Structures are given as structure tokens and as C-alpha cells.
Amino acid sequence: MAHLVEQMAYVGATPWHGLGKRLTQKQPLEVWQREAGMNWQIQDSPVHFKSDTVGTLGSIHSFPEHKVLYRSDTKAPLSVVSNRYQVVQPREVLEFYRDLTEVAGYELETAGVLKGGRKFWALARTGQSTALKGNDMVNGYLLLATSCDGTLATTATPTTIRVVCNNTLSIAVNGASQAIKVPHSTHFDPRAVKQQLGITVSVWDDFMYRMRTLAERKVQWPEAMGFFMNVLCDTNVHNPIPNVLPNKRAMEKVQSLYEGKGRGSEMESTRGTAWGLLNAVTEYVDHERRARSSEYRMDSAWFGQGAVIKQRALHAALRLIA
Known part of the structure; x- marks a missing residue:
């Protein structure tokens, strides 16, 4: 691959x-x-296309509202965008x-x-x-x-x-x-x-104050299960299989990370705390979530669905200390 x-x-x-x-x-x-x-640089060129006509070689037309972006080194095409696109x-x-x-x-x-x-x-x-x-x-x-x-x-x-x-x-x-x-x-x-x-220092200090508070907030097991359900499972969607959780594999994985399998899960700040709940999810997304490769997982964790899951976990954790 x-x-x-x-x-x-x-x-x-x-x-x-x-x-x-x-x-x-x-x-x-x-x-x-x-x-x-x-x-290398991103370069652009007008879009042209060929229209095939039966019995002829066809003719070349332009698409003036769009441009092709391509690499200056390999000339490989990157995308077709509008002329208003700022590179x-x-x-x-x-x-x-x-x-x-x-x-x-x-x-x-x-x-x-x-x-x-x-x-x-x-x-x-x-x-x-x-x-x-x-x-x-x-x-x-x-x-x-x-x-x-x-x-x-x-x-x-x-x-x-x-x-x-x-x-x-x-x-x-x-x-x-x-x-x-x-x-x-x-x-x-x-x-x-x-x-x-x-x-600024103030934004960092404000955020880390909340993370310290998460590390002080003890959670019970039913509360932890509710947290993982809210973050990983869409409980509003009809589940055709009775007694089977949606996203069951993810639930089992984050539970195991939270209960001691995760890196740093036995630290004083993490064990049995809201900070531990949050890190179980972030470790799952960054390192354990199913993906075509670790590179695809990284792309998702930073820019895609993985990033969405982590932010959902952060908001759910902060609600525990509100």
C-alpha cells in the first residue's frame, strides 16, 4: 500500500x-x-477538455472558471479549483x-x-x-x-x-x-x-487549569461507562441487534485503555479520574483506532473524524467538572 x-x-x-x-x-x-x-511550489493552469465526436478527433474546449493546480517539481496534478481559490x-x-x-x-x-x-x-x-x-x-x-x-x-x-x-x-x-x-x-x-x-500564557494556563481539575475529579464505573457511551456511540440510532452496543469494539478498547492497558493509565493523575477517561479516548484515536494504515489514522486524528471524536471527549470531560 x-x-x-x-x-x-x-x-x-x-x-x-x-x-x-x-x-x-x-x-x-x-x-x-x-x-x-x-x-516545491503549487502552480496552476487553465482547465481544458476534449469533446469526442464520432468520426473525428474531437475538439478542445476551455473551462474558464476553474484551474488545475499541479506540483512544480513532478508536474503531478493536485486538484481542480475555482479561479477564486487562494493557494x-x-x-x-x-x-x-x-x-x-x-x-x-x-x-x-x-x-x-x-x-x-x-x-x-x-x-x-x-x-x-x-x-x-x-x-x-x-x-x-x-x-x-x-x-x-x-x-x-x-x-x-x-x-x-x-x-x-x-x-x-x-x-x-x-x-x-x-x-x-x-x-x-x-x-x-x-x-x-x-x-x-x-x-498567550493566559490561554494555556486556563486550559491546563481545567486539565488539572480533570485529574482531581474521581469517577465511578457507571459514570465512566456513560462517558464512553456518549463519546463513542450514537445511542439515538436504532440498533437492530438487541443487547449489543453500537461501536462495540471501540467501547471495549477504550475501557481496556482506561482500566490499565493505556500508556500512563496507572499514573496518579489518570487512574480512576476524568483525565483518565479523556486520555483513554485520545490514545484510542491517535494510536489504536482502525485505519488503512497508521498514516491514515494520523490524518484522521488531526484533521478528520478522529479529531471530532477527541473534541467530543474533551467537551464530555469538561461537563464532569462544570
Whole structure:
């Protein structure tokens, strides 16, 4: 099977079953651009098509309202979009971090290309870090990703990663995601996005205060079952098989992760707590959920249905401490 991750670079531990090129820390963005496979441009061309006519070779017509996007290096087609589509180049994703890494203390940790160039991202550690009880470390990151096929707006997402298990979670405060999305119908302005993000200590402290509260909130088994049911099972859908839970495999897996099989599940912050419930779901989505490959699971966990499940789990956990 072809890899969904076409090329990527990283520092630190090898991610996703050994894919990617490992770099030493503090590399300049130009090295990241080359090693992450982001040293090409998105180019465009008018759309033309051939109409077949019986007995002739057909004729060439144009489709003036649309354009083809293609890679400058391989000339491989990426998508057909409207002429109003605003392209964000791979180098722009890395350039977004230039002042953050050179001045603000951020450090790039991964960057790469998905789906033949139709999606690309970079992830940087912010330098923010918090220890929950029992020295359960959570680090702050900023993920910037975009697409050139309309499947993803250019999105900057403040994210946490729990060190013991590499579970990822997008930061949300008062029920609202802190992600900034720039649709491809408008121009991507990096400075405006950074201002909107308000990459401040107060947002981090507010979110981590809630995570500490989750780590203090003890839950009983019926409460845990209700949590997993609400997050993983659509109980409003008619189930044709009596006494069989919808999404039974997922339920069994997250229960086992919560009850001691999960990485870090025996830590003081996690054992029998709402923080443990949340991490059972995030570990399931990031590392255990069924997918065609680990790359597809990563794509879902960051940008697709997996990300939706994790946010549902976060909202359900926060309701336990409301």
C-alpha cells in the first residue's frame, strides 16, 4: 500500500513506524523545507477538455472558471479549483514559524506532505509545559496545516501532547476551539493569524487549569461507562441487534485503555479520574483506532473524524467538572 505520508522530517523520537528523516535540533527552515519534502511550489493552469465526436478527433474546449493546480517539481496534478481559490504554498507553512522559532523560543518538531502534496503541515513546540499530579507532563504545540484540494482550510491549532503517551488534543477554552481557520476564498495573512491566536500564557494556563481539575475529579464505573457511551456511540440510532452496543469494539478498547492497558493509565493523575477517561479516548484515536494504515489514522486524528471524536471527549470531560 502506498504511504499517505509522502515525505516528512522530524526531531526526537521516530514517529509513525519509522517514516521520515530524522534531523538534529535547531535546523534552519531551509533544511526543514528540503528534508520535509516541501521544496516545491503549487502552480496552476487553465482547465481544458476534449469533446469526442464520432468520426473525428474531437475538439478542445476551455473551462474558464476553474484551474488545475499541479506540483512544480513532478508536474503531478493536485486538484481542480475555482479561479477564486487562494493557494497557500508549502514554504509559507514553514515561514509562518520563522519569527516564532528565531525569537519566541518555538522549536519545529515535525513537518511533512500528505496525499501526494494535497495536504501539508508543520508542528512546533511552544515551550509551554505543565506537570499534572504524579509528574504527568503535558507540552504545548502549535500545528499549522493546509490543503490545495479544498478538504482543509489553512488552520492554526494550539495543541497539547501528553509526554507519556504522545496523545494529542486541540486546546479549547469555555467550549470554544482556539483554532484559527482561513478559508481558501480569502488571502492567508500569517501576521493576522498570529494576532488572532493570541498565543498567550493566559490561554494555556486556563486550559491546563481545567486539565488539572480533570485529574482531581474521581469517577465511578457507571459514570465512566456513560462517558464512553456518549463519546463513542450514537445511542439515538436504532440498533437492530438487541443487547449489543453500537461501536462495540471501540467501547471495549477504550475501557481496556482506561482500566490499565493505556500508556500512563496507572499514573496518579489518570487512574480512576476524568483525565483518565479523556486520555483513554485520545490514545484510542491517535494510536489504536482502525485505519488503512497508521498514516491514515494520523490524518484522521488531526484533521478528520478522529479529531471530532477527541473534541467530543474533551467537551464530555469538561461537563464532569462544570
